[in-house]
Amino acid sequence: MEVHVLGWLALAAIIIVMIAVDIIGHVKTPHEPSMREAAWWSVAYIAMAVVFGLIVWGVWGGEYGQQYFAGYITEKSLSVDNLFVFVIMIASFRVPRRYQQEVLLAGIVIALVLRLVFILAGAALIENFSWVFYILGAYLLWVAFSQARQGVEDDSAEEEEWRPTGVVRLIARVVPMTDGFVGGKLIHRHAGRTMITPLLLCVIAVGTTDVLFAVDSIPAIYSLTSEPYLVFAANAFSLLGLRQLYFLIDGLLDRLIYLHYGLAAILGFIGFKLVNHALHTNEVALINDGEPWSAVPETSTAGSLGLITVIVLITVVASVIGSRRRSRADGPTTRQALGTAG
Template identity: 45%
Template sequence: MQVPTWVWYLTVGLMAAVLLFDVFIIARRPHVPSTKEVSISLAGYIGAAVVFGLGVWYFTHDQAGAKFMTEYYAGWLTEYSLSVDNLFIFLLIMARFGVPEKLQQSALLIGIIIAIILRGIFIAVGAAAINEFSWVFYIFGAFLIYTAVKLGKEGESDDDEYEENRFMKFVERRFPATDQYDGAKLFTHVNGKKLATPMFIVIMALGTTDLLFALDSIPAIYGLTKEPYLVLTANLFALMGLRQLYFLIGGLLKKLVYLSLGLAVLLAFIGVKLVLHALHENTLPFINGGENVHSAPDIPISVSLGAIVVILGVTTVASLWKSRKDERERLSAS
């Protein structure tokens, strides 16, 4: 897939303009968004993501456009579903630091901008590694399978506590902070001293937490497409609609009781696909004498997209059924 340099610049520029517009609007009027407001905004982002996929097909129809479109949609759905898991952690962070409701939009938006920048670096590094070393797919695949097992075990527990990572502990030690918010300001002056506000700590927590999730999501999407442009745009659309999704389904997240298990199955599926792909391009001398393993089955991208839709659909339906069943049992017992 040949993407002209100007298309890269135009894409990044348009995304940056949209984010800056959001920052300008929210900075002028911090508020708790209404359901109607976030629904319209979310529909706009989802609609733009769908139209973009059709654009990929239209403008690359001479270069297997349907294949690239399917790869993009599979990557976008995967990144979006993994981002939903982020939302639960975001809720815990907001509760942990007692972020006022009207400031949560600002915190989320700036945290997401940081996440986009960090993911961009990850995507560039991943693309360089894949172009240079085909065996990196073995590492990506093994890591995703390991993560799937770990996530599946965590899905069986009821742990709902936010645990700060090492970077966050360093930030809290390094920056003298006050426990009082000063609007959306990151720093304030108290008794002549410049102190970090809780908003600064929250934004750092949101950005670095998403980076930890990117360790799973970036290898996962590279298991669906090797096109850096599609990887970048799928991530951008997934993250840009995340803030609206936070306010729209915050209460629904607790009903998605099988979300972690569903995502574990999804990551395991992509992990296996990556390992099989690595076998097809094998150059490691201790595997099949350094020759490609052509007998290994190859999972087409259309099958991958279908599997992603089925896994997410079954996870959602089963979760809602279990939640309703538990609610009925709770009411009958009371």
């Protein structure tokens, strides 16, 4: 896939415009978005991602179009998992809800820059060392196992409270910080002294923590496409819509009770796909005497896209049905308690 410089410039322009719209239209006037507003903006961002995918399909062909959509759906699915950590993180800083949009947007911009570095580094590694697929595949299989195990943990167990990373704690020690939030300011100057605010610390925490998720998602999408342009585009569109998605499903996260199983299935499939691809291009002397091994056919891009889509749909539908059953099961107990109290 040959992408002209204009293609990269066009993608950069789209991203900059989307960020500018966020800043001017939302963060400039801090407010708590309604479910309706968050839903409409989420649909708009998904629509833009789909339009971009259709452009890729028309300009570079169906194969690359399918690779983009498979990567976008995967990244969008994994981004939902990010929200669990973001909800806990923002709550631990006790960020006022009207300023949470600013935290998320600034963190997403930081994440975009850091992910671009990861993507370019990943492209260089994969281009020169095909054995990297073994490492990435094995890592994703382990992450899939961890996700599945997390799904069967006792639901009554309390969530471990998030603590700032070492870098954030170090900054808080060496840089003067305000006692609390100062409106939506990241830096506050008072009595001739410049201080950072807890809001800035939260922005840094969200942006740098996303790098941990990039360690999972970048290898995952590289199993679906090895084109840095498509990898970055899929990551950018999934991240830029994350702010709206946060407010849309903030009150619905508890209903996605089978999310961990769905993510485990996606990551497990992608991990297997990476290892299988490594076997087809094997150059490691300790494996099959350094010769390629193609006993198991590689999954086509269309097959990967279809399977990932089905897993996402099954996860959402099963979660909705499961959460309703749990609510009904808890209903009589609640009513009985109210009756007893009366």
